Amino acid sequence: MGETGVKMAEVKASYCVQCGKCSGSCPAAKFLEMRPRKVVLMYHLGMVDELIKSGWMWMCADCLACEERCPYEVGPHSLIMELRAYCARKGLKLPAYYRQVASNITKTGFVQEPVSIRTRARRRVDRSSLGLPEPKGPSRLEDFAEKVRKLLEVSMS
Ligand code: SF4
Ligand code: SF4
Structure with missing residues (x-):
């Protein structure tokens, strides 16, 4: 190949x-x-x-x-x-999931923003209820997003 x-x-x-x-x-x-x-x-x-x-x-x-x-x-x-x-x-259409991930990273700094989930005991938990700190995103989101866009351009050229 x-x-x-x-x-x-x-x-x-x-x-x-x-x-x-x-x-x-x-x-x-x-x-x-x-x-x-x-x-x-x-x-x-x-x-x-x-x-x-x-x-x-x-x-x-x-x-x-x-x-x-x-x-x-x-x-x-x-x-x-x-x-x-x-x-x-090659510019082939990527699955929606990958396009969504790229969009999330440039818009929020995260692959996916933290969500709550339901446990086997049917209890809904999130970071706060588990005593976990809120994750910190990039301090300057615009600069970060621009760098990610450039990286994507380079990796696809
Ligand atoms: S594990 Fe998979 S990739 Fe590795 S030698 Fe075996 S068949 Fe090939
Ligand atoms: S990384 Fe995991 S899911 Fe992917 S091909 Fe290898 S074993 Fe399968």
């Missing part, structure tokens, strides 16, 4: 022996159609279009279990990150 411009990722994919430990430990493989072992194989075979069509890279939960368990340090997750970056550079 020379198009991604990431030689190291190509080299890493060539070390894969298709043992399947990554897929065996992947939560996205358990609950979705995600197949990290196949991602590596298809990456190695240069099947970029097919990989993008599969949408597998957007199903990854970024848990890094595959990186930890791979005996050959191939690390499917790093290849998945390359695929995501490749899609962004």
